[in-house]
Amino acid sequence: ATPTALMVGTGRGAQLGILIKGPEVLESTRKADTIVLDKTGTVTTGRMTLLAVHTAQGTGERDVLRLAGALEHASEHPVARAVAAGAAERTGTLPVPEDFANVPGLGVQGVVEGHAVLVGREKLLAEWAMELPADLARARAEAEAAGRTAIAVAWDGEARAVLEVADAVKETSAEAIGRLRALGLTPIVLTGDNRAVAEAVAAQVGIAPEHVIAEVMPEDKVAVVKRLQGEGRSVAMAGDGVNDAAALAQADLGLAMGTGTDAAIEAGDLTLVRGDLRAAADAIRLARKTLGTIK
Ligand code: ADP
Numbered sequence: 429a430t431p432t433a434l435m436v437g438t439g440r441g442a443q444l445g446i447l448i449k450g451p452e453v454l455e456s457t458r459k460a461d462t463i464v465l466d467k468t469g470t471v472t473t474g475r476m477t478l479l480a481v482h483t484a485q486g487t488g489e490r491d492v493l494r495l496a497g498a499l500e501h502a503s504e505h506p507v508a509r510a511v512a513a514g515a516a517e518r519t520g521t522l523p524v525p526e527d528f529a530n531v532p533g534l535g536v537q538g539v540v541e542g543h544a545v546l547v548g549r550e551k552l553l554a555e556w557a558m559e560l561p562a563d564l565a566r567a568r569a570e571a572e573a574a575g576r577t578a579i580a581v582a583w584d585g586e587a588r589a590v591l592e593v594a595d596a597v598k599e600t601s602a603e604a605i606g607r608l609r610a611l612g613l614t615p616i617v618l619t620g621d622n623r624a625v626a627e628a629v630a631a632q633v634g635i636a637p638e639h640v641i642a643e644v645m646p647e648d649k650v651a652v653v654k655r656l657q658g659e660g661r662s663v664a665m666a667g668d669g670v671n672d673a674a675a676l677a678q679a680d681l682g683l684a685m686g687t688g689t690d691a692a693i694e695a696g697d698l699t700l701v702r703g704d705l706r707a708a709a710d711a712i713r714l715a716r717k718t719l720g721t722i723k
């Protein structure tokens with residue numbers, strides 16, 4: 429394509445809500461044949477709400493919400509925001525943790541009112557040799573089968589509760605994924621979340637279980653992109669989180685959600701300003717048209 433055609437292509441992109449880092453990005457946009465989609469905040473809105481609290485025998489719901497809410501208040505994760513907001517709404521002002529640490533891809537840990545507290549995946553509890561009692565394990569399995577994320581809460585060496593949080597699939601995601609497939613791309617969902625939840629979300633946007641890669645630690649998202657590239661694919665990756673930045677940089681084409689974190693936007697080649705995946709399909713059509721592959 430001539431320099432003028434490239435300029436027109438990038439200008440048209442801006443009208444469509446697509447910010448392109450430079451004209452050279454159009455070539456990788458044209459060639460993409462696989463699109464890896466982060467789940468939370470990319471396929472879904474990422475605005476989660478706390479739906480239910482299941483407590484172990486002898487544990488009070490108020491204590492669970494105060495201790496878990498206090499720790500999560502210090503985290504930016506969409507799950508954390510839902511837990512902190514739900515806890516504050518139900519119990520009032522939350523205590524300030526004496527100690528706090530984020531455990532990427534697993535949850536948070538710290539000290540609240542003298543108690544050593546963990547909030548996150550069951551795997552985080554397992555690292556401290558704790559497991560959910562049978563009734564809480566059942567509540568977790570039921571929540572996940574329904575497509576909700578189950579978060580475990582433990583303190584002082586004992587698993588005490590399971591919290592259910594959920595967010596909604598964006599209204600535009602199913603149409604966007606249909607359009608990407610019509611353009612010849614293979615959509616794949618990639619997430620740190622549980623497999624049951626990931627499959628339930630994928631089903632809502634027309635993606636089959638064999639195209640769901642779940643329970644992937646943040647640092648391993650890059651390895652998934654590399655593996656797909658090793659299969660000879662030209663990989664586009666769409667994401668919003670700090671956790672997605674390295675994978676966005678590794679991908680042949682990094683698509684950052686404009687509604688996401690600065691880290692993702694910096695790592696991406698292209699920003700979907702409104703966080704609407706339909707703009708990814710527009711970008712691919714535009715690149716093919718600008719570079720003369722389609723009329
Ligand atoms: P995703 O790939 O879906 O954006 P992450 O890799 O950020 O998800 O996190 C994976 C999983 O780890 C989440 O689905 C959640 O179960 C758990 N998790 C991560 N951070 C937190 C937190 N602050 N509180 C509770 N659970 C968390």
Ligand code: MG
Nearest residue numbers: 466468469669
């Ligand atoms: Mg995300």
